[in-house]
Amino acid sequence: xxxxxxxxxxxxxxxxxxxxxxxxxxxxxxxxxxxxxxxxxxxxxxxxxxxxxxxxxxxxxxxxxxxxxxxxxxxxxxxxxxxxxxxxxxxxxxxxxxxxx
Numbered sequence: 001x002x003x004x005x006x007x008x009x010x011x012x013x014x015x016x017x018x019x020x021x022x023x024x025x026x027x028x029x030x031x032x033x034x035x036x037x038x039x040x041x042x043x044x045x046x047x048x049x050x051x052x053x054x055x056x057x058x059x060x061x062x063x064x065x066x067x068x069x070x071x072x073x074x075x076x077x078x079x080x081x082x083x084x085x086x087x088x089x090x091x092x093x094x095x096x097x098x099x100x101x
Contacts, residue, residue, distance in 0.1 A: 025049050039065075050074050064089055 026048040034041035044054040055069030072082040
């Protein structure tokens with residue numbers, strides 16, 4: 001009898017609806033390469049709400065590094081904003097086709 005009660009309780013617990021976090025945004029895609037012996041690297045990802053980001057980094061001199069990439073997201077007005085950037089000894093330089101200010 002106790003075994004039957006145990007199975008009924010377990011069955012009821014497993015059949016209850018699962019509560020999910022409404023703020024959870026899944027990662028749809030994630031790729032990464034490096035760094036290894038060579039300090040170069042690259043990565044990219046895409047989220048369930050349409051955010052994408054791609055980036056590559058590589059050394060250009062013994063003491064210098066260059067990083068370039070892009071990211072995009074959907075603005076509150078529904079338009080897709082894409083920012084391309086490069087970062088090196090001259091600083092971080094973003095470019096976008098839409099004014100962000």
